[in-house]
Amino acid sequence: MVRVPARVLKQRAAELGDAPDAQLAADLVETMRASPACVGLAAPQIGISRRAIAVDVSAHRKVTTSHGLVVLFDPVLVQAHGRELGREGCMSVPDLTANVGRARSVVVRGVTPEGAERVIATEGFEARAFQHEIDHLDGLLILDRVASLATDVFRRKVYE
Amino acid sequence: MEGNANAAVWVVGADRPGIVAGVTRALFDLGCNLLDAASTILRGHFAMMLMVEAPPDCDIERMRASLNGAARDLGISVTVSPVTDEGRAGVPPTHMVSVYGADKPGIVFRVTDLLSTAGANITDLTSRVIGSSEEPVYALMLEVDLPAGTEEKLAELAAELDVDISVHPIESDLL
Numbered sequence: 001m002v003r004v005p006a007r008v009l010k011q012r013a014a015e016l017g018d019a020p021d022a023q024l025a026a027d028l029v030e031t032m033r034a035s036p037a038c039v040g041l042a043a044p045q046i047g048i049s050r051r052a053i054a055v056d057v058s059a060h061r062k063v064t065t066s067h068g069l070v071v072l073f074d075p076v077l078v079q080a081h082g083r084e085l086g087r088e089g090c091m092s093v094p095d096l097t098a099n100v101g102r103a104r105s106v107v108v109r110g111v112t113p114e115g116a117e118r119v120i121a122t123e124g125f126e127a128r129a130f131q132h133e134i135d136h137l138d139g140l141l142i143l144d145r146v147a148s149l150a151t152d153v154f155r156r157k158v159y160e
Numbered sequence: 161m162e163g164n165a166n167a168a169v170w171v172v173g174a175d176r177p178g179i180v181a182g183v184t185r186a187l188f189d190l191g192c193n194l195l196d197a198a199s200t201i202l203r204g205h206f207a208m209m210l211m212v213e214a215p216p217d218c219d220i221e222r223m224r225a226s227l228n229g230a231a232r233d234l235g236i237s238v239t240v241s242p243v244t245d246e247g248r249a250g251v252p253p254t255h256m257v258s259v260y261g262a263d264k265p266g267i268v269f270r271v272t273d274l275l276s277t278a279g280a281n282i283t284d285l286t287s288r289v290i291g292s293s294e295e296p297v298y299a300l301m302l303e304v305d306l307p308a309g310t311e312e313k314l315a316e317l318a319a320e321l322d323v324d325i326s327v328h329p330i331e332s333d334l335l
Binding site: 037038039040060062086089090091097125128129132 | 330331332333334335
């Protein structure tokens with residue numbers, strides 16, 4: 001597991017395109033499974049700057065919608081609706097949690113390890129997990145997305 | 161978290177550009193290493209607290225002398241307190257408590273007195289007087305390690321003080 005300040009976490013990861021990588025998919029899932037609390041992982045977090053993610057929120061207490069284990073190459077957020085604040089922690093950013101605003105529902109399109117196009121429409125916690133992992137592919141960590149409700153509420157006074 | 165702080169440096173003064181740079185330059189020149197820090201601006205006054213790891217040849221008096229020089233130049237006040245490891249065991253907050261109501265003396269005292277009696281530990285606090293000068297509203301937000309059963313007591317206090325108190329669990333998810 002790669003942690004800050006590793007540069008690989010801050011780079012835009014490269015597309016896999018027509019070269020799906022079954023080994024990368026397997027490594028992602030294996031690393032994710034090795035940490036019981038982990039519900040998602042992106043390739044840069046295991047030191048590989050490629051656009052690949054694994055998500056499995058099915059065992060999480062907050063889940064309302066789950067597609068089970070999903071591994072996607074070159075995932076793209078094609079639709080995003082609504083906004084919701086949630087406190088996120090990240091295996092690559094020890095000791096800190098941050099309030100992050102995310103779309104409530106999303107449509108994600110990507111390619112499975114078998115090379116088939118897959119489109120996933122989801123909401124709630126699973127949608128948050130996809131957005132967090134796709135952020136990793138663009139070099140964005142939770143600290144790049146901080147939005148504290150408390151400070152937002154109070155800051156308005158300053159700028160009035 | 162690496163390193164143990166052996167001094168806390170407190171800074172307060174009328175806000176202006178250069179306070180952080182001025183204070184941290186003095187600390188850097190002393191060979192100090194900065195650990196955790198936080199700052200805020202309250203009513204135009206910049207306030208900052210820095211936890212500092214000082215080198216063996218830099219005692220508290222030397223830090224005070226150097227920082228007082230910087231403080232004079234910046235027109236601020238700086239206080240240096242020795243610290244030990246005693247404060248290191250941190251309890252993560254479990255709840256966010258928001259209190260809003262017509263401004264009057266005693267809101268913070270009554271709420272925190274209740275929390276303290278219940279054994280709750282406050283880990284973060286922000287408050288502001290907002291709204292118009294004719295109708296000032298006091299807004300208080302607390303992060304608290306809240307023992308079970310405290311929410312009912314807070315609801316009773318809200319009715320007594322005629323303020324709104326809402327309690328939300330803090331849940332962070334590892335992604």
